[in-house]
Amino acid sequence: MTSSSESPRHDFRTVASEDLHVGKILALRVDEVEMPGGGTAKREIVEHTGAVAVVAVDDEGQVTMVHQYRHALGRHLWELPAGLLDHQGEEPVAGARRELAEEVGLDARQWHALVDVAASPGFTDEVVRVFLARELSEVDRDVQGEEEADLEVHRFPLAEAVRMVLAGEIVNASTVAGLLAAREVLDGRAEPRPADAPFRDKPTRFVARGK
Template sequence: MSETSPRTVDPELDDSTRHAFDVVSTRDLHVGRILALRLDEVLMPGGSTASREVVEHLGAVGVAALDDDGDLVLIRQYRHPVGKRLWELPAGLIDHAEEDPLAAAKRELVEEVGLVAEDWSVLVDAAASPGFTDEVIRIYLATGLSTVERETLGDEEADLVARRVPLAEAVRMALAGEIVNAASVAGVLAAYAVDSGAAPARAADAPWPDRPTRFAARRVGR
């Protein structure tokens, strides 16, 4: 049996040998209920510093719930920052630092669309907009669906509309710009890749190294 040759690391991709963007100073601009805004002064490669505004976030989970007919569950809800209703996957915030993200996903599936699932796996982890926020959302694939009673928890969820569409139609909607929520687009395309056999899903308890923790740690310290 031949030995596997050691993997060669491209020096340009080896972060341990490249410039470290150290934070020289930081100050809080806003600390709210679900996010914080801080201003960092970061050391640049040339020796100068640059200001970087960073939004800290709790992190979130979303669910691509696929039924036995191959239909995907979508919701349509109002999103105030963009001023309109969007088609999305069921999703929600992780409540606290110790919350299991899979448990959070199961909770959101019940709360938003009144469904539970027998089988769970991880589809994709998506950084919402890494140029200014540490928010990352983990999207799960849920199958073996069954209906449970849904409790409406607020006015926004009362306005929510849920529909089931063929998975291929959801892909068309994403590519046509009818689904624009970034995490939902990623989840729809990942669900299609897994369902078609193009790529495997990960285990439901797969490591999540990019899960945001800084804002959750603030809440623990309060």
Template sequence: MSRSTPGTHDFPITASRDIYEGRVMAVRADTVRMPGGREATREIVEHPGAVAIAAVDEQDRLMMILQYRHAVRRRLWEMPAGLLDHAGEDPVAAAARELAEEVGLAAEHWSVLVDAVPSPGFSEEAIRVFLATGLTEVDRPDLGDDEESELELRWIPLAEAVDMALRGEIVNATAVAGVLALQAVRDGHGEPRPTDAPWPDRPTAFAKRKS
């Protein structure tokens, strides 16, 4: 079979089987037809999607959290973030929930700062990072004994957060993207989008599976 013109092949899925289904993710194996006609197996992590929040106060400081992440066995600097809880959940509502639960803040103004797909080679995960301003304090709920109960909260000036990212002290991919995108906006290289901006990469497979 002759190859298609580069950029035109649509990689059709000829078969798919489930490998694993858990509480926050699933894994399936897709059989995909490649440009030359052969078939290849691609193992895909289904993910519910997530939101993160660049919460900025009037002094241009970011609310950051230091959170233990078991996969890397250490604490990482991150932005407040969380999973979309169900199919069709409003991402802004999810972001507001996570902002209140994790750091005890509410925001008057919301916009879309940047979208990211952290591991597109094997995962459907997509994260929308919101910019939140006009902040006020609210009560945080009891977080029990999970990792979130041990969060260290810190206001970090944006310029310092940029330096931390470039020094390799902030390595969480979403936080790096959010920090650098916010600095680009501050430098006049772009504008945040409205909260209802299209999000074509928002994953749907895991939500459909759970519903």
């Protein structure tokens, strides 16, 4: 008997696509996709630039976090320093270094890739690469806009940040995943990847629009 893993997989081919909205950081399109039963179904897809986030841990085991207003939830959230991959041709680790300096005034000598987080793959191609940054140093912070000017920056012991995740006090997906992964690495139970590890699911479609 042929196992399910050996069976030919259906090719969910897109037969038609329509743009509903193209904005500054995302686009909304509707794809018509061939389904296994022979018909087609429509799928609404949000295209995104992709993003990076940084678990910056100092020599005392403290992680730098930002308290940032998120309008979709209508409140401030504790998050990792993060930003969009919206600079054409910029490598993800370079984007992470830039965001760390802009948001919290830090640089790092040691960088590793921790996790890649698909935000909600049922309807968006947004994927965030989370980096672990160590051997930190302070640099001048270059505030880029009104939202970053409103950021509150605070350092937490990593164990306290993990407690906040499990208590539901931290809900941002890439922050949750990054903190838990960093704990595994720093406690010696896992190995991180190189900072330039292949980024298979890095979004490309929105950037290719040239907006």
